[in-house]
Amino acid sequence: MNPAQRDELFAWFERYVEPFRDTDPEGRINIQLKIDHTRKVCAAMAELCEGEQLSPSESTLAVVVALLHDVGRFPQYRRWRTFRDSDSDNHARLAIEVLREERLLEACSPEEQLLIEEAIRFHNLLELPKAITSPTRRYIDLIRDADKLDIWRVFVDLLEQPPKERASAATLGLPDLPDMVTDSCVTALAAGRIVRLDTATCFNDFKLMQISWIYDLNSVTARKLLRKRGYIPILAATLPQQDRVKSAVAQALAALSA
Ligand SMILES: [Fe+2]
Structure with missing residues (x-):
């Protein structure tokens, strides 16, 4: 994964999410929540990579994992109008479906493809299987941390808003x-x-x-x-x-x- 490939994926993300905004006002707030979340998880990931002293190429890969970890949220919301996996489908699985349908990782090496898919697949598990000791483990740990850092931000922001203006799907009903x-x-x-x-x-x-x-x-x-x-x-x-x-x-x- 080189910086040009990463930049192309960032441009793809902006194109991909655009049609999902075309919905009613409540839906738009919920979709925007996930667009902002993705951008901020990328920023948190960059901070983690710096603090944890990843190499530039490792950091590029980690930021791509952050960019793609929640792409399943968009089809999930469009189809079920919820972010609650138990009422719809596992959004990590949906994300991998998006990656494959959009052929996003075709230019990556098979090792990188596997790593990105694995990191996304495990990002939302309650507990990780102890057996994961592959090189992916580091990226799984990082995306789980970056994701949590931004979910806390989302809720702290949400608590400051009057209940009526809050993104309805954020509190999972x-x-x-x-x-x-x-x-x-x-x-x-x-x-x-x-x-x-x-x-x-x-x-x-x-x-x-x-x-x-x-x-x-x-x-x-x-x-x-x-x-x-x-x-x-x-x-x-x-x-x-x-x-x-x-x-x-x-x-x-x-x-x-x-
Ligand atoms: Fe997330």
Whole structure:
């Protein structure tokens, strides 16, 4: 992958997403959310590559993984009007379908094609199979970190908006009940485990899940960026101020600073 190939893929992305904007106002906000997310994951990836001292060619490949990791979101939203995989289809699988249909990686070596597809396929798994020790592992770890860094940004921005202006699909249809948290989600966070999306029943649980991602960051640079960006205290401030919630959050923040 050379810089010219990378630039061509960036130009392809802009062309590819354009027709998806042609929908109703609610749909346009949701599509725009994923366009902005992709651009910002690319920027976060560039920061991670610098911090983790990847070579220029490794960084080019990593940024391409970032560019393509969520292309499945566009056909997913057009077909099902949701970003919830469990109500539609796995968006990582859909992304690979797009890459193949569009013959995007034909100019890449077979090794690079495999690496890009693998990194995308594993970017959204709750837990990675321990067996992945191939060279792809590094890129999987990086895309998972870059993706989370920007998902935190999306939600912090969203919380600042009046509920009516929020991208409707971003909260996955979870009801925003200010005083409610689900016991099992608080318990998981307090135990230092990832809160599972399928256990979330309200928007606050979703915030607990996002806080629990602290326990799933791979690189020192991602932890540093998360501390610098200050997303977790902002998310935590919007949770019900119950003792067990506060103590689970404090523990996660302490783990982030350790
Ligand atoms: Fe993403």
